[in-house]
Amino acid sequence: MTAFRAWSFPESFSWSGRTAEVRCEPGGGRIAHPLLDGNEARALAGRIRTAGEEVLARYPVARIVRVLGRVGERFLDPGDRLAREALDRLPHAVGLSAAMAERVLEGMARDWTVGRLRSLVEAEFPDPAVLDEFRPGHRGTRIRALGPRLGLHVSAGTVPGVSVTSLLRGLLVKSAVLLKPGRGDAVLPVLYARGLREEDPELAGALAVVYWPGGAGEAEEALLEEADAVVVHGGNDAVRRLRDRTPVTARFVAYRHRLSVGLVGRGALDGERGAGVADAAARAVAIFDQRGCVSPHAFFVERGGQASAREWARTLARSLKRIEEALPSGPLLPEEAAEIQQVRGTAELEAAAEPGREVHHGGGDAPWTVVVEPGAGFTPSCLGRVVRVHPVDRLEEALEALRPVRPHLQTVALACVDERRGKLAEAIARAGAARICALEDAPWPPAWWHHDGSGALRSLVRWVDLEP
Amino acid sequence: MFDELAGDLIELFGRGVDAPLPDDEFDAWARRVFGFQFRSNPVYRRFCVGRGVEPDRLESWMEIPAVPTRAFKRLPLVSGDPDRVEAVFRTSGTSLGPGKRGEHRVRSLALYRASLLPSFRAHLLPDDARLPALSLVPSPEAVPDSSLSRMIGVVFDELADGGEWVLDPEGGIREDALRGALAEAEAEGRPLLILSTAFALVHWIDAMDREGWRFRLPEGSRIMETGGFKGRSRTLERGAFYRALEERLGVPAHRIVNEYGMTELLSQFYEPVMREGRSPADAVPSDRRHVAPPWVRTRVLDPGDLSELPPGEPGLLSHLDLANAGSVAAVLTEDMGVEVGEGFRVLGRAAGAEPRGCSLAMDELLGAAEEGR
Numbered sequence: 001m002t003a004f005r006a007w008s009f010p011e012s013f014s015w016s017g018r019t020a021e022v023r024c025e026p027g028g029g030r031i032a033h034p035l036l037d038g039n040e041a042r043a044l045a046g047r048i049r050t051a052g053e054e055v056l057a058r059y060p061v062a063r064i065v066r067v068l069g070r071v072g073e074r075f076l077d078p079g080d081r082l083a084r085e086a087l088d089r090l091p092h093a094v095g096l097s098a099a100m101a102e103r104v105l106e107g108m109a110r111d112w113t114v115g116r117l118r119s120l121v122e123a124e125f126p127d128p129a130v131l132d133e134f135r136p137g138h139r140g141t142r143i144r145a146l147g148p149r150l151g152l153h154v155s156a157g158t159v160p161g162v163s164v165t166s167l168l169r170g171l172l173v174k175s176a177v178l179l180k181p182g183r184g185d186a187v188l189p190v191l192y193a194r195g196l197r198e199e200d201p202e203l204a205g206a207l208a209v210v211y212w213p214g215g216a217g218e219a220e221e222a223l224l225e226e227a228d229a230v231v232v233h234g235g236n237d238a239v240r241r242l243r244d245r246t247p248v249t250a251r252f253v254a255y256r257h258r259l260s261v262g263l264v265g266r267g268a269l270d271g272e273r274g275a276g277v278a279d280a281a282a283r284a285v286a287i288f289d290q291r292g293c294v295s296p297h298a299f300f301v302e303r304g305g306q307a308s309a310r311e312w313a314r315t316l317a318r319s320l321k322r323i324e325e326a327l328p329s330g331p332l333l334p335e336e337a338a339e340i341q342q343v344r345g346t347a348e349l350e351a352a353a354e355p356g357r358e359v360h361h362g363g364g365d366a367p368w369t370v371v372v373e374p375g376a377g378f379t380p381s382c383l384g385r386v387v388r389v390h391p392v393d394r395l396e397e398a399l400e401a402l403r404p405v406r407p408h409l410q411t412v413a414l415a416c417v418d419e420r421r422g423k424l425a426e427a428i429a430r431a432g433a434a435r436i437c438a439l440e441d442a443p444w445p446p447a448w449w450h451h452d453g454s455g456a457l458r459s460l461v462r463w464v465d466l467e468p
Numbered sequence: 469m470f471d472e473l474a475g476d477l478i479e480l481f482g483r484g485v486d487a488p489l490p491d492d493e494f495d496a497w498a499r500r501v502f503g504f505q506f507r508s509n510p511v512y513r514r515f516c517v518g519r520g521v522e523p524d525r526l527e528s529w530m531e532i533p534a535v536p537t538r539a540f541k542r543l544p545l546v547s548g549d550p551d552r553v554e555a556v557f558r559t560s561g562t563s564l565g566p567g568k569r570g571e572h573r574v575r576s577l578a579l580y581r582a583s584l585l586p587s588f589r590a591h592l593l594p595d596d597a598r599l600p601a602l603s604l605v606p607s608p609e610a611v612p613d614s615s616l617s618r619m620i621g622v623v624f625d626e627l628a629d630g631g632e633w634v635l636d637p638e639g640g641i642r643e644d645a646l647r648g649a650l651a652e653a654e655a656e657g658r659p660l661l662i663l664s665t666a667f668a669l670v671h672w673i674d675a676m677d678r679e680g681w682r683f684r685l686p687e688g689s690r691i692m693e694t695g696g697f698k699g700r701s702r703t704l705e706r707g708a709f710y711r712a713l714e715e716r717l718g719v720p721a722h723r724i725v726n727e728y729g730m731t732e733l734l735s736q737f738y739e740p741v742m743r744e745g746r747s748p749a750d751a752v753p754s755d756r757r758h759v760a761p762p763w764v765r766t767r768v769l770d771p772g773d774l775s776e777l778p779p780g781e782p783g784l785l786s787h788l789d790l791a792n793a794g795s796v797a798a799v800l801t802e803d804m805g806v807e808v809g810e811g812f813r814v815l816g817r818a819a820g821a822e823p824r825g826c827s828l829a830m831d832e833l834l835g836a837a838e839e840g841r
Contacts, residue, residue: 335817337771338784338802345536345800352514353543364773 003030004089006186006211008193010204013047015040022213024157024183026331029092031186033211038218044208045178045226049150051205052176056147059203061131061172065117067203068168071195072112075105075188082191094160094184096289097328101160104288105188108161111447112168112192121172123448124457131174134466142466147173148229148251151460154214154242155189155233157182158291162233163189165447167207170231173460176206178223182234186211215241229253229460253459255452258293258410259380261300261402262439263395263424264312265416269305275315277415280439282319284413286368287443289330290383294411294435294442297381298388300398309391310358313372317360320368320385329367332384339382340367347371356391376401395424399431406432410452413442470548470575473504473793478582481763481791485590489762497763498529501793509547512796530767530776534786534800537732540570545796548575553794555580557615559731572615572731575794581622583735583791587761588623591725591738592661592692594745599688601628602649604664604672606635615731616694620663628661641668643675650683650717659688662719666693667701669713674702676716684718690742691719694727706753722751728758728814732799734791735764740811759811763790768807769800782806782815 003021018035036044056064074080078087083105090101110116121128127135130145137143151170155163163181167189170177181189189209197204212219224230224242229251232242239256246252262284268277284296299316301309332340347359347369358372368385376390376397392398395416402409409432414424425436434453435445445451480489480497489497503523506513512535516522519533526532535545540559544550554577559570574580593599601624606614608621610633624631634646653660664672669691676682691713697703704712710721722741729736737758741751760766767776768783777783785805788798804815 332772334771334782334784334804338804341771341774341784341800342536342538342802345534346539346542348518349511349515349535349539349543349545352518353511364775367772 001029001088001092003032004093004187004190006031006033006181006190006209008190008197008207008209009044010047010051010208011197011201012205013044013208015044022183024093024095026333026336027092027095027184028331029089031093031183031211033186033213036210036212036219038222041219041222042226044210045150045223048176048178048206048208049226051202052149052174055202056171056174056176056206059174061121061128061174062118064172064174064203065121066114067200068171068196069112069114069117071192071199072109072117072164072168073114074195075109075112075192082195086188086191089187090160091330093187094157094330096160096330100287100289100327100330103327104160107287107444108165108188110444112164116447117168117172120169120447120457124455131172131461134464137465140468142468144464144466145173145458145461146464147175147461148227149176150227151175151177151229151231152223152227153177153179153231154238155179155181155185156235156238157184157186159288160185161188163209164192166231166233167192167209169456169460170229171203171207173457175229175460177208178227179207179209180214180220180223181209181211183211183213214238221245224250231460232256251460251462255293257408258434258452259405259408260294260296260411260413260442261298261378261398261409262296262413262442263398263415263428264299264301264439265395265414265420265424266302266305267417267420268415269301269307269309269312271306274305274307274312277439278312278315279319280415280442281413282316282323284439284442285385285387286320286323286327286329290381290385290387292443294445295383296387296411296413296442297383298378298390300376300390300392300395300401302395303391303393309389310356310372313358313370313389314360316387316389317368317370320370321362321366324362324366324368324385329385332367336382336384337367340369340384340386343371343382343386344369347373378402378405380405396427399427402431409433411435411437411442411445413437413439415439469504469508470794473500474576474579477501477763477790477793478579481579481582481586481761484586485761487762494762494765495529497790498532498765498788498797499523499526501790501797502526502529502532504793505547505796509545509796511543512545512547529765529788532788532798534774534788534798535796536800537570537730537802540572540732541568544571544573546573546575547794547796555618556613557618557731558613560614570731572734572795574734579791579793580618580734581626583761583763584619584622585626587736587738588619588692589627590761591727591740591743592690593627594743595688597659597661597688598627598629599659599661599690600653601631601661601663602646603631603633604635604641604646604662604668605633606637606639607633610635610637615734616665616729619729619736623663635668641672641675643679646672647679647681650685653685653689654683654718657686659686659690662689662691662717664691664693665695666709667695667697669693670697670701670704670709673712673716682716688723689717689719690723690725691717692725692727694729710753720748720751721753722746722748724751726756726758730801732792732801733764733787733789735761735789737764737811757808757811757813760787764788766805766807766812768805768812771804774800779807785812785814 361369
């Protein structure tokens with residue numbers, strides 16, 4: 001397979017044409033990327049900023065929604081050539097199996113449709129016309145919401161599609177967007193930008209996508225100076241590095257390391273319901289091979305239900321085994337496989353030493369691993385479908401165990417009887433979580449979710465008040 | 469039962485590293501050690517049974533289930549009474565705190581010494597020299613649970629012409645003492661044996677540069693260095709590291725020997741540069757490999773399914789060390805390596821890396837918690 005050309009520039013932008021190639025591990029795909037110098041990067045920034053001011057400003061937000069959504073919908077049509085190329089490339093780029101790549105694309109692109117984008121805008125702005133003009137606000141003040149003139153979006157490479165979601169959010173608030181995707185997530189935004197150039201070349205002039213190995217380089221320095229907003233999806237180190245180099249005058253929006261867990265109440269363990277919950281739990285672990293911030297690291301399962309937590313863990317293991325057939329795991333890096341061996345072997349020895357502990361895994365065939373560890377506690381998973389099950393007397397103990405990871409807690413997937421949901425939700429919210437959902441929904445937060453606790457669009461805009 | 473086994477092993481190790489131990493003999497020894505451990509270590513026995521392996525149904529020693537190094541952090545892996553041990557070695561502390569240090573309970577220090585001495589002699593003293601020694605590793609009195617300190621203590625006692633610990637109790641180099649010892653050796657023309665961690669030597673290189681000190685240690689001086697830099701000093705590429713030592717101490721690279729050891733194994737691996745009488749041109753770090761004594765066998769495994777890889781393919785290093793008779797002999801490491809000739813080259817740490825994805829390494833988690841305080 002040829003190297004994927006990991007950039008999309010407005011047609012009017014000229015550059016040296018010099019490129020370099022990198023490999024995506026462990027998928028094995030190769031991507032070619034431009035070697036822009038500082039001047040070229042500044043010129044590119046200027047070009048798309050101008051297009052943004054000329055085109056985005058002129059388009060009503062409703063029209064932007066329609067244009068962006070129509071391009072997004074192409075990724076849901078398996079016959080469309082953008083979707084086909086995406087599915088050809090994704091497994092090698094991000095290291096997912098073909099079946100999983102297909103499932104992930106479907107899940108992500110669902111949020112890129114006209115309907116979902118409209119809902120997102122309406123959820124964030126009860127009166128979306130504030131993005132077009134001054135509108136009535138509180139007590140006679142008229143209000144207007146303006147996106148950044150140029151947003152530099154830097155996204156991670158672990159979950160494909162996150163970068164597209166990020167660029168859509170920027171364009172929706174009429175910000176020109178320069179996106180630098182992570183290495184594993186360069187395919188979708190480049191294809192999206194290509195689709196946008198076909199759908200509306202004028203609007204597409206406000207978008208550039210370009211990969212470069214992050215961390216340094218003249219281009220990155222220049223763009224950090226040019227952007228008036230920097231949006232980062234990445235690990236804490238990446239966030240820290242960019243935050244330290246972003247001018248104080250620029251808006252800095254970070255989506256940093258997060259982790260998620262599942263809570264299973266005793267009422268959800270009855271017979272068929274228990275099996276259904278285990279299956280949903282297994283699916284939540286398997287999607288993205290557990291590399292999403294929404295992927296559960298551990299399940300806390302309450303004692304005293306019809307099935308024991310250990311029985312439930314065995315059902316979970318059987319579900320993971322079954323899912324491995326339909327949605328196989330992607331390849332692992334040697335260090336990831338080595339880590340799983342350490343986790344498994346150690347858990348087997350601990351199970352041999354202490355009653356109540358158990359470990360189930362896919363052996364040499366599959367990385368999925370379920371470790372039953374009695375009592376509340378929390379160890380971050382090494383990922384790749386490796387999950388701990390903690391039997392607890394009361395779910396509230398789980399929240400206590402999660403205290404050390406409070407700053408990182410994101411999704412808490414909850415399965416319990418309806419009567420307990422409200423009270424538990426309150427406690428989970430206080431424990432630091434940003435999202436509480438059913439297990440089956442865990443991998444797929446809706447487009448309009450408060451991503452990591454803030455409004456995804458509102459965090460980008462500047463409000464202007466026109467007082468009476 | 470253990471005493472008899474240990475006694476026989478001590479006799480075996482006493483034949484030295486040159487005495488050949490053919491495959492079938494090694495296999496017999498490994499089976500005997502495994503049989504003992506299976507009987508006297510119920511946790512390990514259940515682990516093996518869980519993996520479908522029992523001594524009577526063993527085709528080859530290669531089937532003996534290896535315990536991951538991580539397990540030493542969680543369980544006392546003694547074959548016998550865990551409280552009746554002669555020493556406890558612990559891995560160096562990490563940011564995870566003392567509770568998470570790996571622990572190797574040692575039933576017989578005599579067996580430990582019997583393993584370490586022939587290897588050390590073969591690789592650092594192939595000329596049977598008896599040299600005054602300096603250690604840039606804390607003494608066993610200062611760090612009683614360090615296997616490296618203990619090892620150097622044994623070397624001082626048995627193989628050196630006196631030894632000096634040149635670290636203060638806080639672990640800093642006593643610079644005047646070290647400088648004095650080096651200057652004296654230079655003046656008297658007496659070759660030295662220096663034993664150190666790599667990071668302590670980097671600190672010493674920096675100190676020498678700061679003070680403008682240079683030494684030309686007499687011909688025959690040699691250095692054993694071990695361990696990585698582990699964030700405890702600046703990191704140097706090994707070629708540059710050895711050049712820096714040669715320039716400042718006058719010890720050429722072919723007399724600088726890397727030792728690769730781990731708390732979880734009671735035997736050590738060395739680069740055979742001195743033993744093979746390598747010429748200076750032949751001792752460049754990229755051409756080096758580590759070799760084991762005959763009573764240790766190393767396999768390179770596919771990290772995915774733990775099957776053995778063809779020679780030359782990089783994989784996980786798994787060792788069977790007969791000197792571990794009192795604990796568990798088969799140990800799966802977190803290190804990647806590749807088979808090279810009769811030995812292997814370590815490629816680096818595989819496990820414990822930051823996972824791909826929205827997660828975080830434990831260190832980062834604790835770092836963040838600290839930032840939050």
